[in-house]
Amino acid sequence: MIQFVIGMIILLAGIFGGIFFFSYKKVITKEKSKGVPAKDEMGNPIQTVTTPLRKFSLLTVFSGVVLAGVIIFLGCMASVPTGHTGVLTTFGKVESETYDAGFNIKAPWQKVVMMDNRVQKASANLACFSSDIQEVSILYTLNYQIDKSNAQEIYKTVGISYYDTIIVPNIAEAVKVVTARYNAEELISSRADLAIAIENVLKKSLEKYNIQVVSAAIEDMDFTDAFTNAVEAKQVAAQNKLQAEIEQAQKVMEQEAQAQMAVIQANAAAETAKIQAEADLEVAKIQADAAEYAGQKDAAVNKAIAESITEELLQYYYIQQWDGKLPSTYVGSEDASTIITGAVGSEQQK
Helix, strand or coil: CHHHHHHHHHHHHHHHHHHHHHHCCCEEEEEEEEEEEEEECCCCCCEECCCCCHHHHHHHHHHHHHHHHHHHHHHHEECCCCEEEEEECCEEEEEEEEEEEEECCCCCEEEEEEEECCCEEEEEEEEECCCCCEEEEEEEEEEECCCCCHHHHHHHCCCCHHHHHHHHHHHHHHHHHHHHHCCCCHHCCCCHHHHHHHHHHHHHHHHCEEEEEEEEEEEEEECCHHHHHHHHHHHHHHHHHHHHHHHHHHHHHHHHHHHHHHHHHHHHHHHHHHHHHHHHHHHHHHHHHHHHHHHHHHHHHHEEEEEEEEHHHHHEEEHHHHHCCCEEEECCCCCCCCEEEEEEHHHHHH
C-alpha cells in the first residue's frame, strides 16, 4: 500500500512537473549596450518571451510515469518466505485467499501479512503451589504450531501477536491448575504424569484458537531449600530402612534355605535308606529263592542218584576209593555178596 501511494505521488509529481516545465515562460529584455536596455519607438523596453524548460517537460512526465510504474509494480509483488503463510488484506479487511511460500502477485493497494506456521518454542518460568501449599518453581517448555489452513482465521481473531495474547497466558494457567492437584512429593515422583496432564490441558485450550501443541516438557522443577532438605532426609531414612529390610530378608532367606537343605538331606537319607532296605529285601528274597532252588536241585540229584544206584556201581565206587590196604575187619553176608571192612586202631590191635 505504501509503495502504491509513493508511486502515485511520483506520477503526479512527474505530470505536474512536466506541465510546469511546459508552461514556464521567461521574459528577456534586450540590451542596447551593456546595462542599457533597448527601447522601441514608444520608448518602452524591448522584451521577448522564451520557454527554456519546455524541452524538459516530456522528460519529466516520462520519468515520473516510469518511476511510478516501477514502484507500483514492486508493490504488486509479494514474496512469502518458506515456512510462512501470506494472509491477504485489502485496506485492513482479511480476504479469503492466502498465499503459499514463493512469489505472488497482488493488487498494489493490498497487503500481505506473514504468518509463521513452523514449529515454534515457548518457555515460561512459573511460580506455582502444590496442593499442600509448597512453593515450586517450574520451567515449562511448549513446542507449538499454527494450523496453516486457518492462518487467516488466527490473524482475524487474534492477530500476529498470538504468542503474547494466547500462548503465554494458557501455559501459565495450565501449569498452575494442574500443579495444584498434586502434593509436593507427588510432583517429584509423578513428574512424567504431571507433564502429560499439563500437555492435555494445553491441547484443549489452544485447539479452539487453531494452535496445535506439538510437544511439551518440564525442563526444571525447583523447591524451597527447606523442603528439599526435608525430602533428602526422608529419602536417606527410607533408604536406611530399605537396606535393613533387605538385610533381614536376606538372613531369613538364608535360614529358610538352610532349613530346606536340612529337610532335603533328611528326605534324601530316608529315601536312600528305603531304597537300600528294599534292595536288601530283594537280595534276601533272591538268595532265599536261590537256596530253595539249590536244595530242590540237590534233592533231585540225590533222588536221581538213589534211583540209578546199583550193587555194581557201589562196588565200582568202593574200588575207586580203596587205598590198596587190606582191611583188618571184615563183616559180610553169608553169601559174601556184601563185605564191610574197617580199620582197627593200634590200641585195639594191642
